[in-house]
Amino acid sequence: MTGVGALPVLFRREIGRAARDTLLGFAAGVMISASYFSLILPGIDAATEQYGAVLWAALVAAGGIALGALAVAWINETVPHEHFITGREGTDSRALARIWLFILAITIHNFPEGLAVGVGFGGGNVANGVTLATGIGLQNAPEGLAVAVALRGQGFGRRRSVLVALATGLVEPVGGLIGVMAVTVSEVLLPWGLTFAAGAMLYIISHEIIPETHRHGHQKRATTGLITGLILMMILDVTLG
Template identity: 70%
Template sequence: MSDIVWIGLLASLGAGLMTGVGALPVLAGRHPSARRSDAMLGFAAGVMLSASYFSLILPGLAAAEAQGLGRPAAAGLAAVGIALGALFVAGLNRALPHEHFVAGREGAGAEGVARIWLFVLAITIHNFPEGLAVGVGFGGGDVANGMTLAIGIGLQNAPEGLAVAVALVGLGYSRLFAVAIAAATGLVEPVGGLIGVIAVHASGAVLPWGLTFAAGAMLFIVSHEIIPETHRRGHQAAATTGLMVGVIAMMLLDVTLG
């Protein structure tokens, strides 16, 4: 494998491991309040929103124009790519049984699966597109953009890992086991990262499609999964504040590193 493929793989692995790092407070018996948890997940949503636009959609438009497309055609390509990414995650949601922290069970056959695996599958559905985004970011050869995505995705993985671990402890599992499972859910990110970096590195023509596809996948997750979860317990103000902080933090990160 070329150097850029290795870098993309390792960066997506590092971002995925932040899921386990975020879960570590559970070992000390520290559980965030519902309000704080919703604020942290709101932050994760904000990071994903900002990353989708600043690190994926805008570079995707630029890549399409660099390949000779006019602005209208580049915008059309981006629109199709975003729609395909959203449809991809929507299909995963329908096909894979999973459970959300508040909303409950979804997907085919969810009633017949143990709750621990439903939680794992729910976070896996989140993490695969995130790893894909990091890999695609590196695949075009723009290391700065890839690093920005990896850092941003890593930051938003931490509160997700904590939420998973807290939920598992609430189901009666040991703290150590809960942290281990939370960390394991992040290991799907390097799989997505490897697929993304190889696909885009193999053909430059894939770059605008890959960037906008990853953006659509993440936008779907934010709207369909994370924001509804953070607004179900009456902590909308805290969740929205977290979201705004996440948007701003990721924008500053993108401008500074990119």
């Protein structure tokens, strides 16, 4: 879906900023809904079964969310990278070298999403895993578009921009594999894994996506996209999960 989202770059010269902000808002809405309906609530349910007390389940969820957010914050501060949208635009002599920083930034962004899907399937609830995979796939499309458009702004060709955007999505299966392995090894890790993935995604939404969608005066469109994405993911969770 990341690659599919990048395909319009092959056929259209420019994607308007307002459309990009709306699509990123949609991605944020899907991620928020997935975090709560497909990760935090199932995590609380799993913790309640393990510990037998709602208070302990809530504390486990709180700990998992905090750890997930702290983990991404630590990576964000310690790993050198540069964001696609907020970085400099236009061709320069270091564009080729900077692409690795771009890819690293998207790795930080996409890894928790793959982790969430892997934990969803690894917990034994296939319906929950399918819901997560569908929702994350939907929100990956606008992300792929944003990546490809930013690369075009750096002077990269159309095909190369699409291929690099596609490559950035390949980190999600890696995160998914790690998530499956973690919760398969021990069921005790299931509530922690679910809420950890949620915390990681919520940090990314608040720290990167929403501020970016509001930076160019398109707050109303971005908010409309966010609400639409949240509602769509909620419907998917109710009907599929």
